Amino acid sequence: MSEQADKLELTPDSFKRVGANDTDAQEKISAPSLTFFQDAIRRLKQNKAAIISFWLLAIIILISIVSIWWTPSDPNAQHVAYANLPPKIGNGIPGFTGQANVGGQLVDKYAQANVPKGTYYILGTDYLGRDLFSRLMKGIALSLLIGMLATLFDLMIGVPYGIISGWRGGHTDTIMQRIIEIISSIPNLVVVILMLLLFTPGLGSIVVAMGITGWITMARLIRAETLTLKTQEYVLAARTIGESPFKIATKHLIPNLSSTIIIQTMFSIPTAIFFEAFLSFIGIGIPAPNASLGTLLSDGQKTFRFLPYQMWYPAAAISIIMIAFNLLADGLRDAFDPKTNN
Amino acid sequence: MSATNSDRPRKKLVQVQHLKQYFNPGKPNEVKAIDDISFDIYEGETFGLVGESGSGKSTTGRSIIRLYNPTSGKILFDGQDISRIKHRDMLEFRREMQMIFQDPYASLNPRMKVKDIIAEGLDVHHLVKNDQERDARVNELLNLVGLSRDHATRYPHEFSGGQRQRIGIARALAVQPRFIIADEPISALDVSIQAQVVNLLREIQQEQNLTYLFIAHDLSMVKYISDRIAVMHNGRLMELAAADEVYNHPLHPYTKSLLSAVPRPDPMYERSRHRTDYDDSIEFDNHPRTLQEIVPGHFVFAAADELADYQATAEKYLHEASALGKSPLNA
Incomplete structure (x- = not known):
């Protein structure tokens, strides 16, 4: 032990200060500044249902x-x-064909009502034809x-x-x-x-x-x-x-x-x-x-x-x-x- | 310190006279938070107020700064009865007296930037003319409490407890008050930070010649910062004397009990420490009690028939002190 102590000579110079030296550096906040709302929005973004x-x-x-x-x-x-036309989109998507089930048969309501070609009602019309x-x-x-x-x-x-x-x-x-x-x-x-x-x-x-x-x-x-x-x-x-x-x-x-x-x-x-x-x-x-x-x-x-x-x-x-x-x-x-x- | 008290009469900045503060008076849930207390605070001194939780310390502070309206009694600030301050003079009174709060986490509005928190008083009292002057003053105050100017645009939740408490101090100092009530400013802080804040308060006091009412339950810290100490219990003052007197020569049994509970960083002492219990039934013997001066500057809440006992104890202290070759007042 004493041998080692002899070899090892310690002076104040042999120490190096680790970490902040001055008070300013100690008091420094490195995290980015977030307002309360920014923080809340960050949390909201993690909630998928809320975002959708x-x-x-x-x-x-x-x-x-x-x-x-x-x-x-x-x-x-x-x-x-x-009046009462079913939904129709021109390209024949099921449910939007303009056909209705009348007595077990599919009937093209648009043809029955003599709707001009090219006139579609995306969600159909009501009992007054609106x-x-x-x-x-x-x-x-x-x-x-x-x-x-x-x-x-x-x-x-x-x-x-x-x-x-x-x-x-x-x-x-x-x-x-x-x-x-x-x-x-x-x-x-x-x-x-x-x-x-x-x-x-x-x-x-x-x-x-x-x-x-x-x-x-x-x-x-x-x-x-x-x-x-x-x-x-x-x-x-x-x-x-x-x-x-x-x-x-x-x-x-x-x-x-x-x-x-x-x-x-x-x-x-x-x-x-x-x-x-x-x-x-x-x-x-x-x-x-x-x-x-x-x-x-x-x-x-x-x-x-x-x-x-x-x-x-x-x-x-x-x-x-x-x-x-x-x-x-x-x-x-x-x-x-x-x-x-x- | 107490010697100077008796030598030349100093100016009384705050006088509390027979203050009573009851909550829900006349109802079944009546609480006598403060029950007839009187004391004076001299200009430039630090007046310590100690006592256990619920003894009415904080209520006293809040009554003095007029957050509550007293049930009865008078509080004079600079000779003026604060309950009679007219509405237009109220702002001036608010500027002269400020408060530092107990909980550094609750005393700063979480939705405001530090610079707006500190400058709130400046805005209310129109102490600055424009934004540059406002920013300059905020930076000056931040500097005074040891924070840097970068902190001005941050929000309170980004700071540690000690830093927050220093922001609270800066806010109180912004309006250049003469009297500051520090309501347990250190009890929510780490021990290592406590000293930092207390030393800051002392430095500022010396620089700006402030008067403090320092409320705390930590006797050793109060002794360190205060010139005089009042001990409070159940809404009454038990003992009032110079800090060293209270600490070294306690007379009232409650004070003795409080002192016996102060821990010391000495294992040998702690192992043999004997806690004195205080039995408050001695207060309920229907003897009328008031604050009585036992030794000059040393008051005790006592009945007439107890005076002799207290004087004998004080006498004993005096002999002990002279045996050690010291003056009791400068122990």
Whole structure:
């Protein structure tokens, strides 16, 4: 041992410092800076169902935007001679041949109705000879519009209401919560029927009726979240700095509520679409001749046993929209709030 | 330190007078978080407030900075009753008093960049004229707390606990306050980082002549940074004296119990350490108790018939100290 120690002479110079020398280097963060949203989107991208839903919705929204200016033919134009034609695409794809089963035999309906060659109805026509594909495009657009407008009410009433109720607390909170309970105790359908007494049935009265009742879930969620946020130390810090309550709401509360808001919005759009479809289906929604998913389903089910295509396609459209919105909302919730994943 | 207290009267920056803070007063779930406490904080000193969890330390700090409205009692800041500050003067008061929070993970808004967190006070109080000036001031503050300017554009979750706490300190300093309430600023940090933050607080105090209210439950750390210490229990002050007095010559049994729980890095001592339990039933004998001055500058929460005992103990300490040839006040 001692022999080795003799040979081995250690001076401060024989040591080399490993790692950062100065404080600046120690404090350096080498990871790229990600904002909260970038991080959430990164997580969302790992969720295949959500991404597929996102693109499906993007296509559906694009189609409905296009339908504002262009549809294959006028969705409200009637050609009684061409009534109830089955779907036909020129190149003979099964199911889109323009033939119908009449008494066990395939009959070319287009030839029977003397439709000029080269005129096709991709999804067929209804009992008044209106082009169903055009009506479906318009119908999706109208349903999405209703969904968006109803959600706008959600945001404009629900978010401020929830923040004020949660932030003020005390008596204000108690009174505001009792009001919510009273409103939520009246069924939606009753509100809609009452609205129909005041207004003509249509887009306006449906949106107002859903606006009156729809924001309650949003307000409750936002209030609960605000109650937790307001005891957070960064909110206390903002108060001790002298930030005004309005600025605290916009700078501290809303950014931290954004995930709740986005997720709830994504859930409330399909709810509104579904509610409109339900109203139109029972006949107190969008009035004729305008098309919405509900009116298309309602018309289609009358002849469902003989002309099933009249109901299949609107039904498929509403199902896809509902599933896509729900899957995307689920994905967003997991992306924004990884803790609730399990 | 306490000698200077009695030599020349220093300016009282904060005066807490018979402060009571009850939550849900008059209801079955009433909580007496603070029950009639009074103390003064002198300009330029560090006033330590210690006590176990739930003793009302943090509530005291939050009442002083007016996050709560006191149930009764008065808090004077620079001679002005803070509950009577008018709305338009409130902003000025907010600028003079700042707070450093306990949890460095909860005290920074996760959706804001560090520079916006630090500059929040600058924006509220219009202390900077334009963006260049704002950035310059933020960089200056980052530098002051030992962070680099690259950190300004980062988000809080990218930082360690100690770094975050330093960002919190920079935010408090941005508005150039005179008085800072540090609400357990180190209890959520690693021991190695605790010293870093406490030393930073000390340096800044010396540079900027700040007054601190330092709230903690770690007696040894409080002793290190404080000039005077108040011991709190069940919403009341048990003992109030110069830091060394409390640490070396505790009078109240609760203080003795707290001190006996302080661990020391000495295995021999730890093996034979005897913890003194505190039985708080002695407080409930219906004797009216107030803070009584036993030795100059050393107050104890005591009833009239206990004074003699406490004075005898103080006397004993004095003899021990003189036997060792030291002045008790500069031990």
